[in-house]
Amino acid sequence: MTQPHWQTAAEITAAVTAGRTTARAVTEATLARIAARNPTLNAFTDTTAPRALAQADAIDAARAAGQPLGPLAGVPFAVKNLFDVAGLPTRAGSAINRERPPATADATLIARLEAAGAILVGALNMGEYAYDFTGENRHDGPSRNPHDPARMTGGSSGGSGAAVAGGLVPLALGSDTNGSIRVPSALCGIFGLKPTFGRLPRTNSFPFVSSLDHLGPFARSVTDLALSYDAMQGTDAGDPGCANRAPEPVSATLATGIAGLRIARAGGYFRANLTPEADRAVSHVATALGITTDIELPEAARARAAAYLITTAEGAALHLARLRTRPADFDPDVRDRLIAGAMVPATLVIQAQKFRRWYRDAVLRLFEHVDAIIAPSTPCAAPLLGQKTFTLGGTELPVRPNLGIFTQPISFIGLPVAAVPIAGTLPTGVQIIAAPWREDIALRIAHHLETAGIVAAQRPQDT
Amino acid sequence: MTDAETDAFMDASAAALGLAIQPEWREAVRTNLAVTFRMAALVLDFELPDEAEPAPVFTA
Numbered sequence: 318m319t320q321p322h323w324q325t326a327a328e329i330t331a332a333v334t335a336g337r338t339t340a341r342a343v344t345e346a347t348l349a350r351i352a353a354r355n356p357t358l359n360a361f362t363d364t365t366a367p368r369a370l371a372q373a374d375a376i377d378a379a380r381a382a383g384q385p386l387g388p389l390a391g392v393p394f395a396v397k398n399l400f401d402v403a404g405l406p407t408r409a410g411s412a413i414n415r416e417r418p419p420a421t422a423d424a425t426l427i428a429r430l431e432a433a434g435a436i437l438v439g440a441l442n443m444g445e446y447a448y449d450f451t452g453e454n455r456h457d458g459p460s461r462n463p464h465d466p467a468r469m470t471g472g473s474s475g476g477s478g479a480a481v482a483g484g485l486v487p488l489a490l491g492s493d494t495n496g497s498i499r500v501p502s503a504l505c506g507i508f509g510l511k512p513t514f515g516r517l518p519r520t521n522s523f524p525f526v527s528s529l530d531h532l533g534p535f536a537r538s539v540t541d542l543a544l545s546y547d548a549m550q551g552t553d554a555g556d557p558g559c560a561n562r563a564p565e566p567v568s569a570t571l572a573t574g575i576a577g578l579r580i581a582r583a584g585g586y587f588r589a590n591l592t593p594e595a596d597r598a599v600s601h602v603a604t605a606l607g608i609t610t611d612i613e614l615p616e617a618a619r620a621r622a623a624a625y626l627i628t629t630a631e632g633a634a635l636h637l638a639r640l641r642t643r644p645a646d647f648d649p650d651v652r653d654r655l656i657a658g659a660m661v662p663a664t665l666v667i668q669a670q671k672f673r674r675w676y677r678d679a680v681l682r683l684f685e686h687v688d689a690i691i692a693p694s695t696p697c698a699a700p701l702l703g704q705k706t707f708t709l710g711g712t713e714l715p716v717r718p719n720l721g722i723f724t725q726p727i728s729f730i731g732l733p734v735a736a737v738p739i740a741g742t743l744p745t746g747v748q749i750i751a752a753p754w755r756e757d758i759a760l761r762i763a764h765h766l767e768t769a770g771i772v773a774a775q776r777p778q779d780t
Numbered sequence: 781m782t783d784a785e786t787d788a789f790m791d792a793s794a795a796a797l798g799l800a801i802q803p804e805w806r807e808a809v810r811t812n813l814a815v816t817f818r819m820a821a822l823v824l825d826f827e828l829p830d831e832a833e834p835a836p837v838f839t840a
Contacts, residue, residue: 528835622820629812641798644799644802649805649808659799660789661816669820672823672832674832677835
């Protein structure tokens with residue numbers, strides 16, 4: 318039997334629904350696990366124990382009264398601390414924002430998960446203002462990789478990666494502007510879903526780059542990604558970027574296999590500048606899927622550059638007032654990038670936006686010939702905390718911006734991605750990329766790989 | 781841009797934007813500006829038609 322802290326959301330909700338355990342027992346065990354492991358992993362910045370126990374008791378009472386329970390009944394979850402949690406200031410990884418008054422309402426996605434029976438147990442560490450691929454944070458300390466606490470989780474949703482991979486919760490939410498779900502999923506050895514841009518509402522969450530920000534789940538199984546994703550779908554007027562689109566649930570088709578799907582491996586840019594272990598991870602998946610062809614995402618390097626420009630300029634615009642009035646209160650690694658971003662001439666950003674549409678059209682044409690594309694999530698396994706540079710393709714490069722070189726060209730045009738983990742001494746990850754609104758295809762492939770034992774959440778050795 | 785030109789750009793931009801860059805931050809800001817302009821050169825080197833539409837609010 319799976320140890321309680323490594324149970325999936327689906328296993329927990331089945332046990333609670335069948336009466337083999339109670340939501341209160343699950344929640345108390347989760348809070349105890351967090352108390353025991355968080356001093357090492359630094360995943361949580363806040364816990365919400367009274368609220369969690371009250372929600373648990375409500376679920377147990379509903380069951381006792383014979384009422385139907387939701388599809389995530391009794392499942393503990395936590396959220397990156399840029400999600401509003403009623404009663405907590407939304408710090409977004411910053412010192413500045415934690416001075417704000419507590420949020421008065423929950424983020425829409427929290428409300429939707431709770432409506433499905435899930436139980437919020439806390440808020441999670443992150444890179445300041447989400448401008449980060451490392452999971453390091455000057456104010457709260459770094460989130461630490463459960464496979465080696467001396468190493469990075471990846472970021473910016475670092476606490477989300479550490480909490481799920483460390484067995485503190487089976488489910489967490491994060492955000493992904495340029496790779497902040499997919500990078501920590503890879504470095505921590507778990508599954509992540511970055512849905513199509515506009516699929517899940519961002520209402521009551523702190524923004525970074527409005528035209529690039531996505532929210533999505535982390536979990537230790539594909540089934541759990543699908544369960545949580547289905548519970549969160551649906552438009553919301555509070556987010557102008559959210560598409561007016563009816564939910565398209567994926568759970569029912571998850572196990573239908575991959576027969577007939579045309580899958581290729583991203584070549585060119587996505588074959589260069591990766592370490593042997595990252596290359597092996599993609600090859601492992603490619604072999605398992607019977608992939609024989611590479612496909613070129615045209616001008617991917619320029620796409621990454623354009624995403625970089627838009628991000629740094631839009632991010633700087635968001636924070637300009639704070640950069641003017643209290644620059645010393647920022648994490649220096651973030652501040653110095655934002656200051657440079659504030660100086661980007663508008664002509665360059667507009668040109669990047671024009672290129673974006675060109676690139677989108679070119680990549681979407683590829684999906685006339687394939688249903689999915691696989692690519693590495695990161696160029697390497699987890700670097701050491703504090704490590705400033707690494708060597709890729711024979712060139713020494715800064716770690717912070719370059720962990721996301723393979724994720725940035727994909728989120729730039731909002732494509733849905735299931736990030737799957739490959740076990741190793743340290744885990745790595747692979748992106749399964751589908752056409753817009755075809756999360757179902759990416760997740761079906763991920764589920765097929767998981768069932769075949771090719772990909773799996775990697776359990777840390779010390780737990 | 782040369783280092784001197786980058787410094788001049790940084791100082792003029794900071795003045796225009798009301799940003800006070802402390803001496804110990806300058807090197808990091810300069811490095812970030814250099815990266816940013818390398819990225820910009822990649823984008824600008826790609827020829828687009830005059831009719832190319834920007835995508836500031838992306839719709840998938």
